[in-house]
Amino acid sequence: MMKNKISAILNLKEDDSKLLPLTEKRSISSLPFGCRYRLIDFPFTSLHSAAIDSAAFFIAGNGRSLHDHIRSGASWGLDSSIGGGLFPHTETAIREAVEMSKADQINSFYHDQIHYVIRSKSEYVVMMGTKMLCNIDINALLRYHQEKKADVTVVYKNMVQSSCNASEDETYLLFEGQATDRITNLVSFDKLEADKDKAPVNMDIAIMTSKKFVELATQAGKSKLRSETMLLFKDHLDEITVIGYEYTGYLKNINSIQSYFEANMDMLNEKNYNALLTRGNSIITKVKNGAPTFYSKDAKVKNAQFASDCLVEGEVENSLIFRKVTIAKDAKINHSIVMQGSQIGSGSSLEYVILDKGVKIGEGVHLKGTADNVKVIKKNTVVEPERGVKA
Amino acid sequence: MRKIETLAMILAGGQGSRLGKLTKEIAKPAVPFGGKYRIIDFALSNCVNSGIKNVGVVTQYQPRELNKHVGNGEAWGLNVHNGGATILQPYASVDGEKWFKGTANAIYQNSSFIDQHNPDYVLVLSGDHIYKMDYQKMLDFHKLKKAALTVGVIPVPIEEAPRFGIMNTDQTDRIIEFEEKPEKPKSNLASMGVYIFDWALLKKYLDEDQSKRRELEDFGKDVIPAYLGNGENIFAYAFTDYWKDVGTIESLWEANMEFLDPTHALNIRNSDWRIYSQNPSASPQFLTETSNVTDAMIVDGCYIAGDITHSILSHHVKVGKGSIVENSIVMSGVTIGENVTIKYAIIGDNAKIHDGAYLVGKEKEIMVVGYNEEIGGLTDDEK
Numbered sequence: 080m081m082k083n084k085i086s087a088i089l090n091l092k093e094d095d096s097k098l099l100p101l102t103e104k105r106s107i108s109s110l111p112f113g114c115r116y117r118l119i120d121f122p123f124t125s126l127h128s129a130a131i132d133s134a135a136f137f138i139a140g141n142g143r144s145l146h147d148h149i150r151s152g153a154s155w156g157l158d159s160s161i162g163g164g165l166f167p168h169t170e171t172a173i174r175e176a177v178e179m180s181k182a183d184q185i186n187s188f189y190h191d192q193i194h195y196v197i198r199s200k201s202e203y204v205v206m207m208g209t210k211m212l213c214n215i216d217i218n219a220l221l222r223y224h225q226e227k228k229a230d231v232t233v234v235y236k237n238m239v240q241s242s243c244n245a246s247e248d249e250t251y252l253l254f255e256g257q258a259t260d261r262i263t264n265l266v267s268f269d270k271l272e273a274d275k276d277k278a279p280v281n282m283d284i285a286i287m288t289s290k291k292f293v294e295l296a297t298q299a300g301k302s303k304l305r306s307e308t309m310l311l312f313k314d315h316l317d318e319i320t321v322i323g324y325e326y327t328g329y330l331k332n333i334n335s336i337q338s339y340f341e342a343n344m345d346m347l348n349e350k351n352y353n354a355l356l357t358r359g360n361s362i363i364t365k366v367k368n369g370a371p372t373f374y375s376k377d378a379k380v381k382n383a384q385f386a387s388d389c390l391v392e393g394e395v396e397n398s399l400i401f402r403k404v405t406i407a408k409d410a411k412i413n414h415s416i417v418m419q420g421s422q423i424g425s426g427s428s429l430e431y432v433i434l435d436k437g438v439k440i441g442e443g444v445h446l447k448g449t450a451d452n453v454k455v456i457k458k459n460t461v462v463e464p465e466r467g468v469k470a
Numbered sequence: 471m472r473k474i475e476t477l478a479m480i481l482a483g484g485q486g487s488r489l490g491k492l493t494k495e496i497a498k499p500a501v502p503f504g505g506k507y508r509i510i511d512f513a514l515s516n517c518v519n520s521g522i523k524n525v526g527v528v529t530q531y532q533p534r535e536l537n538k539h540v541g542n543g544e545a546w547g548l549n550v551h552n553g554g555a556t557i558l559q560p561y562a563s564v565d566g567e568k569w570f571k572g573t574a575n576a577i578y579q580n581s582s583f584i585d586q587h588n589p590d591y592v593l594v595l596s597g598d599h600i601y602k603m604d605y606q607k608m609l610d611f612h613k614l615k616k617a618a619l620t621v622g623v624i625p626v627p628i629e630e631a632p633r634f635g636i637m638n639t640d641q642t643d644r645i646i647e648f649e650e651k652p653e654k655p656k657s658n659l660a661s662m663g664v665y666i667f668d669w670a671l672l673k674k675y676l677d678e679d680q681s682k683r684r685e686l687e688d689f690g691k692d693v694i695p696a697y698l699g700n701g702e703n704i705f706a707y708a709f710t711d712y713w714k715d716v717g718t719i720e721s722l723w724e725a726n727m728e729f730l731d732p733t734h735a736l737n738i739r740n741s742d743w744r745i746y747s748q749n750p751s752a753s754p755q756f757l758t759e760t761s762n763v764t765d766a767m768i769v770d771g772c773y774i775a776g777d778i779t780h781s782i783l784s785h786h787v788k789v790g791k792g793s794i795v796e797n798s799i800v801m802s803g804v805t806i807g808e809n810v811t812i813k814y815a816i817i818g819d820n821a822k823i824h825d826g827a828y829l830v831g832k833e834k835e836i837m838v839v840g841y842n843e844e845i846g847g848l849t850d851d852e853k
Contacts, residue, residue: 114754115770154751349758356753361771366749370738371505371767371782373730378764384754387506387770388739390732399754 086201089136093210097335100457105144108209115386118209120364123155128360129217132163135195139172189300204292206308211282212331230319234284236330237277252279260322329355340453477589478517482597483530488718491840499597500536502801504729505769505782507747510597514546515745520605523553546746572687578676596663601713608707612666618702622664634660635690637706645704648694723836726799
């Protein structure tokens with residue numbers, strides 16, 4: 080075992096049903112975000128900043144889209160030939176279903192996780208996902224965990240209660256008392272004390288020693304629990320010390336089209352842009368060779384972000400434009416997200432629209448959603464003026 | 471012994487002294503171009519796109535920045551099995567220090583590196599030029615002509631010919647005479663600094679010269695005349711697309727401004743012949759509410775709150791509110807404060823231009839701010 084070495088387990092089996100059709104052929108972890116990123120870039124950058132060179136990830140489907148993005152993991156220093164590496168575990172949904180039915184056997188995903196952690200020779204394990212979008216300093220988390228001599232440390236953010244919506248998949252932390260950070264329960268939103276203005280939302284990120292992890296995972300495997308980070312210790316909060324570590328940076332739960340849209344739009348606010356994308360080490364993504372983005376004499380751009388290799392001749396406001404997008408003269412884009420390789424014809428207009436990759440908007444096409452009902456156009460769709468949306 | 475067909479040797483040791491401040495601390499091939507490239511990216515990318523994956527990069531003058539940029543060639547896909555980019559620098563040996571005395575001498579001193587690859591042909595390139603060229607076509611020509619040497623030539627306006635090394639050819643493209651900067655040029659075919667040599671023959675010439683008068687220092691001045699004198703077959707391969715030698719501040723500025731044109735001959739967006747470079751991780755470019763960006767090229771990591779017209783901004787440039795950047799090139803990491811005016815200027819990497827600064831050059835007199843320079847702001851007394 081190497082002192083202070085951290086290994087990482089990424090649970091990417093996140094529920095993406097409310098993100099359809101964006102997640103039809105990709106997981107939440109490979110959702111494009113903020114002009115040039117995929118959501119996996121955020122936890123990977125956190126690992127890189129903490130000099131963690133080993134990670135295992137667990138994903139429900141075949142992970143093609145994710146693999147295409149991360150390849151060897153070299154962009155994040157996860158391809159070290161000495162002691163590091165990236166260990167993919169795919170099709171966990173199928174395996175989980177099969178193995179749950181067998182008696183007296185530790186579920187293989189727990190078996191895989193335990194095996195990975197032991198082989199990594201790490202002293203600690205950090206567990207994270209991708210749908211809680213954040214930029215976290217794992218070294219600071221480890222220092223806190225060590226100082227507090229906790230068995231497990233869980234990351235949370237204090238949200239203003241009025242800003243939370245009672246989403247089913249969000250859990251909140253209950254603490255032992257005002258002055259302590261020991262967690263006594265994980266509850267849903269409606270179980271929170273209504274008179275408090277703060278709601279400590281669980282970010283599904285935990286750190287513990289490898290030894291403690293093996294112990295908890297063995298237990299969980301025998302109890303036939305689904306492999307979710309919090310389920311490892313949820314039922315043992317009175318036996319072991321689980322404490323909360325407060326995160327104060329940018330956080331968004333990417334669990335629906337609406338929250339995905341809002342998170343992207345949040346980046347147009349300088350404070351959020353700096354907090355999420357440029358704090359400490361800037362977010363690392365797989366770099367692509369592309370020409371600089373060209374804004375023509377006719378371009379009119381206000382409050383918008385772009386990746387490279389775009390050709391902008393139209394009007395863009397309050398929007399995020401990914402790589403290799405062309406925007407023709409007299410096209411108007413407002414409050415929209417346009418993903419890689421899309422082409423926007425002249426005289427067209429987009430308002431509150433998300434265009435997935437490779438969408439073609441014909442000349443004079445007008446698409447309009449609203450701030451709370453954003454219109455999503457599926458990947459590679461060709462939208463012509465008369466015929467409307469054609470798949 | 472393993473054998474390869476073609477090894478490319480990029481000569482990247484030149485200072486480019488007419489680029490003034492821009493080449494004070496870096497070699498000319500490392501000078502930034504077009505927002506996200508360095509000049510040498512064109513030669514390196516041409517090699518990869520031409521299917522040549524073994525490249526030696528010969529450096530000498532201020533090589534640190536260039537060596538870091540080229541690295542193991544990964545950015546150009548050269549870090550592959552049976553391929554690679556190798557930095558070749560002068561070194562000291564028992565025979566004394568071995569500074570490269572000229573283009574041919576640089577090749578001679580790296581003979582053992584070339585022999586390791588055991589190539590049929592050595593493609594000698596200059597790291598100083600901006601162009602997209604398929605060297606494979608030139609190699610086909612070389613083989614077809616059964617040449618000992620093929621020289622890449624570009625037709626230049628006859629009145630400019632006295633500035634170049636001029637090749638005079640016969641009707642079969644055979645070079646019959648070479649004139650370095652002739653007063654009365656007989657042709658307009660200028661040498662591009664692109665040569666394909668049969669390695670065995672070139673090596674024979676260079677080796678024999680060592681035991682004689684050691685005068686084969688430069689390809690143009692020494693080797694070509696020696697080949698011609700011995701009746702070797704030298705052919706001229708005419709290249710007629712865009713080719714630019716950005717030797718001066720004005721020509722560097724001009725080439726960048728031409729590059730802004732979306733119909734430019736280099737066609738930089740063409741994914742069939744990409745120009746590769748190192749790509750730093752950077753956040754998306756942010757054009758704020760107060761920005762006004764037209765006729766401009768912008769690269770990732772930029773934050774723009776001012777007015778940008780007919781200009782190129784590289785990675786991580788910040789432009790504050792009320793500032794105007796016009797007809798200028800701003801290299802990476804530059805911070806421009808508020809209410810700054812920049813016209814007809816080249817701003818070097820990581821320069822800091824403080825609030826209210828006024829930097830205005832003229833079309834024929836481009837203002838240059840050097841790397842890391844600081845302009846305006848509080849004087850020492852005011853601090």
